[in-house]
Amino acid sequence: MSSNARRISARLAAIAPSATLAVDAKAKALKAAGAPVIGFGAGEPDFPTAPYIVKAAQEAAANPANHRYSPTKGLLPLREAICQKLANERDLTVDPNNVLITNGGKQAVFQAFASILDPGDEVLLPAPYWTTYPEAIALTGASAVPVVADAKADYKVTVDQLEAARTENTKALVFCSPSNPTGAVYSREETAAIANWALENGVWVISDEIYEHLVYDGVEFTSVLEVCPDLAEQTILLNGVAKTYAMTGWRVGWMIGPADVIAAATNFQSHLTSNVCNVAQQAALAAVSGDLSVVESMREAFNRRRLTMVEMLRKIPGFEVPTPQGAFYVYPEVKNVLGKEIAGKKVETSTDLAALILEVAQIAVVPGEAFGTPGYLRFSYSLGDDDLVEGITRLQKMFGVEG
Missing domain, CATH: 3.90.1150.10 (Aspartate Aminotransferase, domain 1)
Structure with a gap:
């Protein structure tokens, strides 16, 4: 050397x-x-983590069926439960084949960017932003373009700001509501405005919805696809059990998107990590299938x-x-x-x-x-x-x- x-x-x-x-x-x-x-x-x-979720994991650990490889995309009952959750809570219809179970939300983030970005692409990144986003974007060879909203704006960017930052190289927008690190939550109207702007301009939306159930003061969480269903073919939803169900250490997340994106991400994951731990998946199934009490x-x-x-x-x-x-x-x-x-x-x-x-x-x-x-x-x-x-x-x- x-x-x-x-x-x-x-x-x-x-x-x-x-x-x-x-x-x-x-x-x-x-x-x-x-x-x-x-x-x-x-x-x-x-x-x-709630006892009923832990019990499901304990029972799963004793079942030899969970001691073997399982499909990279994730256990079908879990993917079906996630789709049912979206139908019940968001009135969204999702095919289980368009769901990929990942090793925590971070893997979903990395795979979402890897699936659609190429060197030279630009990603609009509202700031303040979660620390992992720019690093995951950079690994693809694409560039993050910060769009800053300060305390006076309640840390929420506007369509005018996004449009001012958009170029011919803009491929995607990261949308995180409720936000890490600020706790800001975009209203239904604000979410709709941004979603429709993305649709009109052919901009992908990578929507991190992992804090969806942690909202206060009567505020309601709104998914981008609730207010703009036509955006589905250029949207990737990211979520997981970590925050909502106090399961950060279980490492179960998921990404939902168009069939071709999920196929590409599944192929990537098949080489990267294969399936998510089956015991953790069974625990996640108990979590998302239960009520929110x-x-x-x-x-x-x-x-x-x-x-x-x-x-x-x-x-x-x-x-x-x-x-x-x-x-x-x-x-x-x-x-x-x-x-x-x-x-x-x-x-x-x-x-x-x-x-x-x-x-x-x-x-x-x-x-x-x-x-x-x-x-x-x-x-x-x-x-x-x-x-x-x-x-x-x-x-x-x-x-x-x-x-």
């Missing part, structure tokens, strides 16, 4: 690590070392924590805190804090601020740089009520707020 030979491929060397997982890992490592760190970084419910109790807890966190963060000088209406994140703007001295140190960026918060208040948050919008912080409220209050109280004290 020559001295200048590249050991790591340029494609993989260019990938940034997951900032959210990195923050969570650092918080857990400090806590394991004895530091009283409270983590606001992880995007996962703190609730255990367990989800409702979890959503009520999230709502309580959401209101508490927003109220407490708004007491900190310089924090601008929109009220999130979905998911389990609060995304305050902290630009008015930057450039000032805090706890004896001057902070210039939100990355600096997050590091200082971890050092001084011993709480872990994710800086806005990770989501394409410097000057913000993401707080997850998917942690216990007591830890939430304790953590934000420490932050308040760091900024001189008492009581």
